[in-house]
Amino acid sequence: MNPNIKKIAYEKLKTKNIKLIEPIDYPDLIWLMNKSFFILTDSGGIQEEAPSLGKPVIVLRDVTERMEGVEAGTAVLVGSNKEKIVAEVTNLLTNKEYYSSISEASNPYGDGKTSEKIKSILSSDNYFA
Numbered sequence: 001m002n003p004n005i006k007k008i009a010y011e012k013l014k015t016k017n018i019k020l021i022e023p024i025d026y027p028d029l030i031w032l033m034n035k036s037f038f039i040l041t042d043s044g045g046i047q048e049e050a051p052s053l054g055k056p057v058i059v060l061r062d063v064t065e066r067m068e069g070v071e072a073g074t075a076v077l078v079g080s081n082k083e084k085i086v087a088e089v090t091n092l093l094t095n096k097e098y099y100s101s102i103s104e105a106s107n108p109y110g111d112g113k114t115s116e117k118i119k120s121i122l123s124s125d126n127y128f129a
Contacts, residue, residue: 029046030049030053033046033049033050033053033055034053034055036055037055037092037093038055038056038057038058038089038092038099038102038103039055039056039057039058040057040058040060040085040089041057041058041059041060042059042060042061044064044065044066047059047064047066047069047075048066048069048109050074050075051069051072051074051075051105051107051108051109052107052109052110052112054103054104055103056074056075056076056092056099056102056103057069057074057075057076057102058075058076058078058085058088058089058092059075059076059077059078060078060079060080060085061077061079061080062077062079062080063077064077068108068109069108069109071108072105072106072107072108073101073102073105073106074102074105074106074107074108075102076088076102
């Protein structure tokens with residue numbers, strides 16, 4: 001991590017309810033994402049992974065290359081505006097219907113059944129014919 005950014009992040013975000021950690025490997029990242037209530041990120045990859053776990057994504061960018069998530073309703077683009085971030089977090093924490101509308105939105109990045117579909121295709125009598 002950039003030491004200048006890390007210092008600012010620790011000064012601004014280190015509280016009882018926020019844990020700042022060093023970068024972690026992929027399996028641990030997915031485990032943590034799965035245990036979360038929602039996810040704040042600027043990472044495009046996480047914007048794609050979180051909907052598979054049913055986790056709302058607050059995108060801390062003004063623009064994203066992953067507009068499919070915003071359009072599908074699995075992600076909300078808020079940028080770095082403090083008021084927008086706080087409003088979105090508050091809404092997710094206090095409005096069950098709103099939370100459900102995002103966490104249950106159709107995943108634009110897949111349905112999680114690709115391996116089953118591949119197995120079915122490879123197992124079919126016609127595949128090797």
